[in-house]
Amino acid sequence: MNEASRTYDVIVIGAGPVGENVAERARAAGLSTVIVERELLGGECSFWACDPSKALLRPVVARADARRIPGLRQAVAGPLNAAEVLAHRDKMVSYWKDEDQVDWLDSVSVDLIRGHGRLQGPRAVAVQTPDGDTVHLTARHAVALSTGTSAALPPIPGLDTVQPWTNREATSADRVPDRLAVVGGGVVAVEMATAWQALGSQVTMLVLEDGLLERMEPFAGELVADGLREAGVDIRFGTQVASVARDSGPHSEVRITLTDGEELAAEEILLATGRAPRTADLGLETVGLTPGDWLTVDDTFQVTAVADGWLYAVGDVNRRALMTHQGKYQARIAGAVIAARAGGEPVDDAPWGAHVATADHVAVPQVVFTHPEVASVGLTTREAERTGRRVKVVDYDLAHVAGAHLYAEGYRGQARMLIDLDNNTVAGVTFAGPGVGELVHSATIAVAGEVPLERLWHAVPAFPTIGEVWLRLLETHRG
The missing domain is CATH 3.50.50.60 (FAD/NAD(P)-binding domain)
Structure with a gap:
């Protein structure tokens, strides 16, 4: 068993999409950066969640839509070819190999150490490698934990x-x-x-x-x-x-x-x-934290309970918004903040003080890839009631939109827009129906941008698309 010691400006533990983005952002600012991963680079999303699940679901949803289209339904009346679907899934996850991700890390000059990384006190990480060696790492400026979550299993006997x-x-x-x-x-x-x-x-x-x-x-x-x-x-x-x-x-x-x-x-x-944070064996106890806990952070993703501002927790592990796209959003902010606080080269024109997270409080988009799909962003009616927000609920039957008739026969769907009565802006939107996943970004812009309704009227939806529901929601609101 061998031991070695190395020093970097930034150490990132966890090489999923979130950790990769933190590392790339820090390295782009000129900071020496290493990323530690004990499994596959690309993490849960690439190999066991987002990518494989959507590869399985896409033919299911496409067939379900096709079965509602005259002239096409007969061609897709039979069962799915499960073997072909599973084979395509395997291809989409690169057969559970991560060589492409390793090449990408090399291309952005981020070092990689494979193994299990644990904190060993402030700014210190020890990595147990697969061959039994130990690598001791020291961070000059920051350690970022991006270890994500794992399935939380209930205590069922047997x-x-x-x-x-x-x-x-x-x-x-x-x-x-x-x-x-x-x-x-x-x-x-x-x-x-x-x-x-x-x-x-x-x-x-x-x-x-x-x-x-x-x-x-x-x-x-x-x-x-x-x-x-x-x-x-x-x-x-x-x-x-x-x-x-x-x-x-x-x-x-x-x-x-x-x-x-x-x-x-x-x-x-x-x-x-449900999900549980992967923090049970990260050495949290060496910096005064409790193993197995979620990590509480501020809006720049510094862990609030650790002094001197060197420890960051980014992505699912901080429980702010357990979705890959939100984790990558957080990572871009955290990487830029780390770089600016370390005196690195600016990665864009904004000062570090402008790099704070707001979207994961008020504008978190989500799509559920079922049939029908569900897409949402911002508040739900129950959340508005719980938080005391004054909202008006505007509902519209998506089946009454011209684009829905063209999409499929017997289209069923629903749209809901919550209007903030104090600001006259959109506080939340939910769509449910075939093909609504692509509507969520327009809703996200309306919510995150706090677009006044009087301006939203001038965002004209194309005809005939399902997106015309925006016009119908505004008309319903106006009465």
Whole structure:
């Protein structure tokens, strides 16, 4: 076992999209930077979340849309070719190899150390490499933790014996289970239920709550539930798992006992019950923090409980907005802040004091890639009520938009706009319906830009598109 010591301006632990952006931003400012990763460069999003899940879902949604188009539905009446879908998924994730990401790091002159990095006190990191060596790192200016999250598993008796699926297994499985039980009703649950039902599984969803997508507007979950049922998914609301057990033998079944005594059987069980921060083994205790905790940060992503401002937590690990695009937004800000505070070269024309996060408070866009899709940004009605914001709720049936008639026969969808009555701006927007994912950026601009409604009238939507719903929402508001 060998030991070595190195010093850099910036150390980044975690080489997902967030860590990569922090490192690139710091290096662009002239700071020597190293990134530490124990798994694959590209992280959860590239290999076990965003990319593979959307590769699985795209043919599902395209076929569902095509089946509603006269003259085309007959051509797509048959089942999906699951083998081709899985093969395309494998290609989209580069067969779980990260050579391209390594080449990119080289191209931006960021060093890489593979291994498990842990804090060893202020500005110090020790990396245990796969071959058993230890590399001791010291940061002149900053350490950024970008380790993300992992699946949070509930304390179900017998769970440790059944090898349950998490998002990782659900997005990387190489065969279609005959029967799949999905525990949960959030984004991962509905997206994976959509994908695997279409690929040939009989999916049963066990949902503790009374609806799907409970953090979004109620109509969104209702429309997604209708779409899942139409596809053949069995959804059971108000249902809790009491225990699980797996029979012996290859491809043996998981026996699921519910709290009401009912028993179910499935070939696989997916736990989609939330996320937990990957901070349990980061050495947080060496800087006065609690292992396993989320990391609280200010709007420049400095960890507030650590003195001297050298420790940053960026992306999901700070719990501000658990989405890749928001993490990359945070990373751009954090990298620029680190560079400016270290006296590095400016990476743009803004002083470091201007680099503070605002979007992850008020303008977080999200798309749920089910059929129908759901897209939202800003406040929901419940959030507005909880925070005391004075809003007007404006609803419009998307099926009444001309573009929706052209998109598909029997189009079902809903749009909701929340108007801030004190500022006369848009506080939140939710769309649910086929093809609405591409509407979310226009909504994000309206919310983040605080565009006054009197100016929004002059943003003319093209005809005939689903985006014409903006005009209809404004007309409904005007009455």
